[in-house]
Amino acid sequence: MAILNLKEAAVNGKVSQGSVLINTPPLVRSGKKNDYMVGQFLSPDDSYEFKIWEEDIFSIVRANGTGIYDVEVIGADFNGFYFTVKKIEPSHDKNISKHDFLPSIPRDYINNQWRETVKRLSSKGVSDTCWGIVQEVITDPELENRFTVEGAAVFYHDNKIGGLVNHTTKMLNILASLLDNNRELRECSDLLAFSITVHDIGKVFEYQDLAPSEFWYANHRVRGIEFLAKYKEKIIDLYDETFYRQVQSVISGHHGDFGDRPTSVAAGIVHYIDTLESQTTSLIEAVNTAKTDRIRYADWGFLEPLPIGKFKPIPEDSPEALESYFIDQK
Ligand SMILES: [Fe+2]
Ligand SMILES: [Fe+2]
Secondary structure (H helix, E strand, O other), X not given: OOEOOHHHHOOEOOEEEEEEEEOOOOEEEEOOOOEEEEEEEEXXXXXXXXXXXXXXXXXXXXXXXXXXXXXXXXXXXXXXXXXXXXXXXXXXXXXXXXXXXXXXXXXXXXXXXXXXXXXXXXXXXXXXXHHHHHHHHHOOHHHOOHXXXXXXXXXXXXXXXXXXHHHHHHHHHXXXXXXXXXXXXXXXXXXXXXXXXXXXXXXXXXXXXXXXXXXOOOOHHHHHHHHHHHXXXXXXXXXXHHHHHHXXXXXXXOOHHXXXXXXXXXXXXXXXXXXXXXHHHHHHHXXXXXXXXXXXXXXXXXXXXXXXXXXXXXXXXXXXXXXXXXXXXX
């Protein structure tokens, strides 16, 4: 069976057949009458929610776990878009693999963004010593090059191949703006840049190809601190023990109220940068995947999307453009 083009299939009432990837274990929830299953299909464009209402159908997924399935689905729209699964069975097609389904961020884009960010931060005080240790840590053989490959999340934001380094780079860019706004932070620019780079590095161990790894429950904050311990002497030699302990506090406290509470100002700042970056990205992802005019988002219910492409363009020589030109000149 051919891979199902989920983007084309995602139309209310449309019936489609094809192969899909269920990459993370779906949940069984209690409904008004019966239990039902909720999960995600992953495709190179995005992830799409599916629901299975009949127990004899979702028991097939329960028995076989995550993997590639051949399905028949119908698009449905009730409090947001999802697919209702009518038929499902494990795929036996040897010509398709999990990697045909995983969304990814183009490598050139990631490399360019990283280079630009390093340049930007260097001009605001981040030292070559810092970039040296950053380079050494992110290319550590134990990470198997997966810092630039793994996703930043299984759901929610940057859940794509390359998502972890993309999320980290965007946070470093927010730091660059903070170093402009709050000049007194520049004295600690190495500490903040290094801490941001490693704050989620443990996700390399928490996830595997955008799915929870075998030992996901020892979360990325724990695994990040454990991984970095091998650089303890080196970091203390380059800086001092305060620097090393502050980095540890950032890794452990960067989830704010959703984990160990921050115990240093650095952890508090990185937590706010992390929240701003991940929430902005997930709002934009919600807009990009919305099937209707409004988007449903987290605890806030329906949101009106940004009016992208909805403003009337003003021709350059129109009376309005001339008027605004003269107003601007005043
Ligand atoms: Fe995190
Ligand atoms: Fe993060």
